[in-house]
Amino acid sequence: MGDVDRIQKRNRKSLKARQQRALKVLLKEGGLNKILFEALPVFFVAIDPSGKTIMMNEALLQTLGYREEDVVGKDYLTTFVPENEHKEVAKVFDRLIEAHSLTMNENS
Numbered sequence: 001m002g003d004v005d006r007i008q009k010r011n012r013k014s015l016k017a018r019q020q021r022a023l024k025v026l027l028k029e030g031g032l033n034k035i036l037f038e039a040l041p042v043f044f045v046a047i048d049p050s051g052k053t054i055m056m057n058e059a060l061l062q063t064l065g066y067r068e069e070d071v072v073g074k075d076y077l078t079t080f081v082p083e084n085e086h087k088e089v090a091k092v093f094d095r096l097i098e099a100h101s102l103t104m105n106e107n108s
Contacts, residue, residue: 047076049097 043060047053053071061068064080071079081089 045076045080047093051075051077051093053079 040057041059042057043063044057045053045060046055053074053076056064056066056068056071061071064071074080077086077089077093
C-alpha cells in the first residue's frame with residue numbers, strides 16, 4: 001500500500017470517527033431536539049456511512065411495526081427499501097457519503 005493510499009485510509013477512518021462522535025453528542029445532548037424528534041409525527045432515520053441504521057424515531061418505528069432494538073445495526077437498504085428501488089437509493093447513499101453531507105429525503 002502506497003503513502004497516498006495510507007493517507008486516504010487514515011482520513012476516511014478519521015472522518016467516520018468524527019461523524020460518529022458528532023452523532024453521539026447530538027443524541028446525548030439533544031435535550032429539546034430529542035423530545036421534538038420523538039414527538040413529531042414525521043419520519044426520521046439516521047444511517048451511518050456503511051448503510052447501517054443508527055436510529056429511527058417513534059413515528060417511523062410504529063408505522064413499520066418495529067422496536068428500536070429491531071432496527072439498530074440493520075442494513076437500511078436491504079431491510080427497509082423495496083428491492084426494485086435498491087439501485088436508485090444506493091446511488092443517493094453513495095453521493096451523500098462522497099459529499100460528506102447530511103440530507104433530508106422525501107420518499108413517495
